[in-house]
Amino acid sequence: MRSALHLGAVPGSLHIPGLYLDDSYVLDVIVRPAEVFSLEAVLTPEHSMYHAPEGEEQYCICVGCYGICGAQAGQ
Template sequence: MTTDYTSLPGLAGVYLEDSYVTAIREGDGNLVFDLDAVLTPSHPAYRPPRRGEQYCYAAASLNFLSPSGVEWIRRSTVRSTDADGLDDLGNIDTFAQSRNSYRLVGDWGEVVVHTEVEPQLTIF
Protein backbone atom coordinates (compact mmCIF):
# COMPACT_ATOMS: atom_id res chain seq x y z
CA MET A 1 0.00 0.00 0.00
CA THR A 2 1.30 3.46 -0.91
CA THR A 3 0.54 6.51 1.25
CA ASP A 4 0.34 10.08 -0.02
CA TYR A 5 2.93 12.29 1.72
CA THR A 6 0.34 14.92 2.68
CA SER A 7 -1.19 12.42 5.10
CA LEU A 8 2.04 12.35 7.14
CA PRO A 9 1.74 14.70 10.13
CA GLY A 10 4.99 16.57 9.47
CA LEU A 11 4.18 17.19 5.81
CA ALA A 12 0.60 18.39 6.03
CA GLY A 13 0.32 21.83 4.44
CA VAL A 14 3.43 21.43 2.26
CA TYR A 15 3.40 21.19 -1.53
CA LEU A 16 6.60 19.35 -2.49
CA GLU A 17 5.97 19.25 -6.24
CA ASP A 18 6.63 23.02 -6.49
CA SER A 19 9.16 23.22 -3.65
CA TYR A 20 12.80 23.53 -4.69
CA VAL A 21 15.53 21.18 -3.48
CA THR A 22 18.55 23.37 -2.74
CA ALA A 23 20.86 20.65 -1.35
CA ILE A 24 20.93 16.97 -0.41
CA ARG A 25 23.07 16.01 2.55
CA GLU A 26 23.99 12.55 3.78
CA GLY A 27 25.89 11.75 6.92
CA ASP A 28 25.65 11.11 10.64
CA GLY A 29 23.02 8.44 9.96
CA ASN A 30 20.63 10.90 8.26
CA LEU A 31 19.48 11.92 4.80
CA VAL A 32 18.43 15.57 4.55
CA PHE A 33 16.82 17.50 1.71
CA ASP A 34 17.23 21.26 2.09
CA LEU A 35 14.23 22.97 0.54
CA ASP A 36 12.74 26.24 -0.45
CA ALA A 37 9.38 24.73 0.55
CA VAL A 38 5.94 25.77 -0.65
CA LEU A 39 3.55 26.13 2.28
CA THR A 40 -0.20 25.96 1.70
CA PRO A 41 -2.76 28.01 3.66
CA SER A 42 -3.35 25.03 5.97
CA HIS A 43 0.26 25.12 7.25
CA PRO A 44 0.75 26.99 10.57
CA ALA A 45 3.74 28.95 9.17
CA TYR A 46 1.85 30.07 6.04
CA ARG A 47 1.85 33.74 5.12
CA PRO A 48 0.57 35.40 1.94
CA PRO A 49 3.07 35.18 -0.95
CA ARG A 50 5.49 38.08 -1.20
CA ARG A 51 5.41 40.39 -4.18
CA GLY A 52 6.58 38.48 -7.24
CA GLU A 53 6.04 35.06 -5.63
CA GLN A 54 3.42 32.57 -6.72
CA TYR A 55 3.46 30.74 -3.38
CA CYS A 56 4.48 31.14 0.24
CA TYR A 57 8.06 29.85 0.33
CA ALA A 58 9.98 28.94 3.48
CA ALA A 59 13.49 27.63 4.02
CA ALA A 60 13.10 24.10 5.36
CA SER A 61 14.77 20.73 5.71
CA LEU A 62 13.17 17.35 5.14
CA ASN A 63 14.95 14.96 7.48
CA PHE A 64 15.06 11.18 7.31
CA LEU A 65 16.48 10.17 10.67
CA SER A 66 18.32 6.92 11.33
CA PRO A 67 17.54 5.14 8.08
CA SER A 68 18.37 1.44 8.01
CA GLY A 69 19.24 1.87 4.35
CA VAL A 70 19.45 4.48 1.60
CA GLU A 71 19.27 3.13 -1.96
CA TRP A 72 20.14 5.56 -4.72
CA ILE A 73 18.51 4.33 -7.93
CA ARG A 74 20.00 7.25 -9.88
CA ARG A 75 21.67 10.58 -9.14
CA SER A 76 22.03 13.75 -11.17
CA THR A 77 24.58 16.50 -10.72
CA VAL A 78 22.63 18.98 -12.86
CA ARG A 79 22.14 22.26 -11.00
CA SER A 80 20.52 25.55 -11.75
CA THR A 81 20.71 28.78 -9.81
CA ASP A 82 17.52 30.55 -8.77
CA ALA A 83 16.87 34.30 -8.69
CA ASP A 84 18.20 34.48 -5.11
CA GLY A 85 21.46 32.76 -6.05
CA LEU A 86 20.54 29.45 -4.37
CA ASP A 87 21.27 26.08 -5.97
CA ASP A 88 18.15 24.59 -7.51
CA LEU A 89 18.28 20.83 -7.93
CA GLY A 90 14.65 20.63 -9.03
CA ASN A 91 11.55 19.48 -7.20
CA ILE A 92 10.44 16.37 -5.38
CA ASP A 93 8.07 15.14 -8.07
CA THR A 94 7.22 11.85 -6.37
CA PHE A 95 7.12 11.12 -2.65
CA ALA A 96 5.50 7.81 -1.74
CA GLN A 97 5.53 5.72 1.41
CA SER A 98 5.19 1.96 1.35
CA ARG A 99 5.50 0.20 4.72
CA ASN A 100 8.86 1.27 6.18
CA SER A 101 10.28 2.89 3.05
CA TYR A 102 9.95 6.19 1.23
CA ARG A 103 10.57 6.62 -2.50
CA LEU A 104 11.48 10.12 -3.69
CA VAL A 105 12.03 11.11 -7.33
CA GLY A 106 13.03 14.39 -8.96
CA ASP A 107 15.47 15.97 -11.40
CA TRP A 108 18.17 15.38 -8.74
CA GLY A 109 17.65 11.59 -8.89
CA GLU A 110 15.69 8.78 -7.32
CA VAL A 111 16.19 7.37 -3.84
CA VAL A 112 14.50 4.82 -1.58
CA VAL A 113 14.93 5.45 2.14
CA HIS A 114 14.26 2.58 4.53
CA THR A 115 13.32 3.76 8.01
CA GLU A 116 10.70 3.19 10.67
CA VAL A 117 10.83 6.87 11.66
CA GLU A 118 8.52 9.28 9.85
CA PRO A 119 10.36 12.07 8.05
CA GLN A 120 10.45 15.42 9.82
CA LEU A 121 10.09 18.81 8.18
CA THR A 122 11.84 21.69 9.94
CA ILE A 123 10.97 25.25 8.93
CA PHE A 124 13.67 27.89 9.52
Protein backbone atom coordinates in the same frame (compact mmCIF):
# COMPACT_ATOMS: atom_id res chain seq x y z
CA MET B 1 10.23 37.45 1.84
CA ARG B 2 11.75 34.08 2.60
CA SER B 3 11.41 32.73 6.14
CA ALA B 4 13.56 30.20 7.97
CA LEU B 5 11.69 26.95 8.47
CA HIS B 6 12.62 23.77 10.35
CA LEU B 7 10.43 20.92 9.17
CA GLY B 8 11.86 18.35 11.54
CA ALA B 9 11.96 14.67 10.73
CA VAL B 10 9.02 12.57 9.64
CA PRO B 11 9.63 8.80 9.96
CA GLY B 12 9.32 6.98 6.61
CA SER B 13 7.23 9.66 4.94
CA LEU B 14 7.64 11.87 1.87
CA HIS B 15 4.27 13.57 2.33
CA ILE B 16 4.69 16.64 4.50
CA PRO B 17 1.42 18.20 5.66
CA GLY B 18 1.24 21.90 4.84
CA LEU B 19 3.73 21.73 1.94
CA TYR B 20 3.18 21.68 -1.81
CA LEU B 21 6.19 19.70 -3.03
CA ASP B 22 5.45 19.91 -6.78
CA ASP B 23 6.79 23.47 -6.96
CA SER B 24 9.34 23.14 -4.13
CA TYR B 25 13.09 22.75 -4.75
CA VAL B 26 15.75 20.61 -3.11
CA LEU B 27 18.73 22.87 -2.44
CA ASP B 28 21.07 20.31 -0.88
CA VAL B 29 21.15 16.70 0.39
CA ILE B 30 23.20 15.52 3.37
CA VAL B 31 23.36 11.71 3.53
CA ARG B 32 25.19 11.12 6.83
CA PRO B 33 24.43 10.48 9.68
CA ALA B 34 20.78 10.80 8.53
CA GLU B 35 19.26 11.87 5.25
CA VAL B 36 18.55 15.60 5.43
CA PHE B 37 17.21 17.70 2.56
CA SER B 38 17.59 21.47 2.43
CA LEU B 39 14.46 22.78 0.68
CA GLU B 40 12.92 25.90 -0.72
CA ALA B 41 9.39 24.79 0.09
CA VAL B 42 5.97 26.06 -0.94
CA LEU B 43 3.71 26.31 2.12
CA THR B 44 -0.04 25.70 1.92
CA PRO B 45 -2.65 27.43 4.11
CA GLU B 46 -2.68 24.36 6.40
CA HIS B 47 0.91 25.07 7.52
CA SER B 48 1.32 27.15 10.71
CA MET B 49 3.92 29.44 9.06
CA TYR B 50 1.81 30.12 5.94
CA HIS B 51 1.21 33.74 4.95
CA ALA B 52 -0.25 35.27 1.80
CA PRO B 53 2.29 35.50 -1.05
CA GLU B 54 4.09 38.85 -1.12
CA GLY B 55 4.61 41.17 -4.08
CA GLU B 56 4.64 39.26 -7.35
CA GLU B 57 5.15 35.85 -5.71
CA GLN B 58 2.68 33.10 -6.58
CA TYR B 59 3.32 31.05 -3.43
CA CYS B 60 4.32 31.40 0.21
CA ILE B 61 7.92 30.10 0.12
CA CYS B 62 10.17 29.20 3.05
CA VAL B 63 13.66 27.72 3.20
CA GLY B 64 14.08 24.81 5.59
CA CYS B 65 15.39 21.33 6.30
CA TYR B 66 13.57 18.00 6.17
CA GLY B 67 15.00 14.83 7.68
CA ILE B 68 14.07 11.20 7.05
CA CYS B 69 14.35 8.96 10.11
CA GLY B 70 15.20 5.32 9.71
CA ALA B 71 16.29 5.59 6.07
CA GLN B 72 18.68 2.87 4.93
CA ALA B 73 21.20 3.07 2.09
CA GLY B 74 19.87 1.75 -1.21
CA GLN B 75 16.19 2.25 -0.36
